[in-house]
Amino acid sequence: MRRVVSLWLPHWPVDRIRRRHGEPSRDEPLVTVQTVGSVALTPMTEGREVVEDYRSKGLTLRQHPLAFLQAELRQRRIRSCADLHRVRDGQRVKVAGLVLVRQKPGSAKGVMFMTIEDETDVANIIVWPSLFEKQRRLILSSGMMAIRGRYQREGGVTHLIAEHLIDLSDLLRSVGDRDDPFSMRHGRGDEAKSGTRDRLREGRKETSNAPPTEMPEQRVEAPAIQVATRDFR
Structure with missing residues (x-):
């Protein structure tokens, strides 16, 4: 339940004249209190929370954006960056x-x-000049990409020699519509176990005499994550 307090100031100059002529004052109450019902809002998805973190801070303490895209990446036979430590020298990977x-x-x-x-x-990743000229626009503009190439290990230095690059910006743009990549409902450092988002998800409502006001459901396209890439050229 929410209370709305409105304030009206009296018409001091007009009332002063009325009192001089013996007319009653017409001052309205200084304060009136109106009670309205609570508003039921649709909670944001996990992915949308990550997107909003990137929009406001440029980073997130929640799940990494790619954690929401693992199913699609596996279908495309794309391996994780950690898998490169188990790849043999000279093997082609993506x-x-x-x-x-x-x-x-x-x-x-x-x-x-x-x-x-x-x-x-x-x-x-190492991109040779010939490949850079072929895919210059993708390389300079994409915030998320897939790289197919040959893995190379020399001593303690490892890198991937790129042979082809794929723009995955459209896939990254879908993160805002994703939810619960690992079903980690509790145990997060930035939210209590019974926080506001969990109460909304479980349908709990605060006790109130006034019925909640239903907001019309509108489809709002989630904004894309803006990756703060550091360019040195």
């Missing part, structure tokens, strides 16, 4: 992730180095 860093040093003779990230680890 990984995907958010683009964290793009750098093209002047001393690298046109070679671009990228760092991508999924919910498991990061991966270093």
Whole structure:
């Protein structure tokens, strides 16, 4: 239940004149209280909460965006970045992730180095000049991409030599409509076990004499995650 307090100021100049002529004052009450019913709102999905975190802070303490996309990535035979540690040298694999860093040093003779990230680890990508010229627009604009290439390990240094890149921005844009990637309802550091979102999901309502006001359900397209990629060129 919610109370709305309204305030009216008296018409002081007019009432002063009325009192001089013996007329009664017409001041309205200074404060009136109106009681309205509670409003039932549809809770945001887990994915939408992640999207809003990225919009407001540029990061999230909730699930990683790619955690919501694992089913689609597995169907495309895309492996996680952590799997690269178990790949043999020279093996061809395909990984995907958010683009964290793009750098093209002047001393690298046109070679671009990228760092991508999924919910498991990061991966270093090398793009040769010939591939960069073929897929320049995708490389410079995509916030999430899949890379098919040959894995290379030299000593303690590992990287993926890119052979083809795929823009996954449309898939990333769907995160806002996703929910519960791992069904981790409790145990999160940023929400109590019986927090507001859980009460809404379970249909609990606060005790109130006034019936809740039903809001018309509207389909609002979830905004896309804006990845803060660091570019050094």
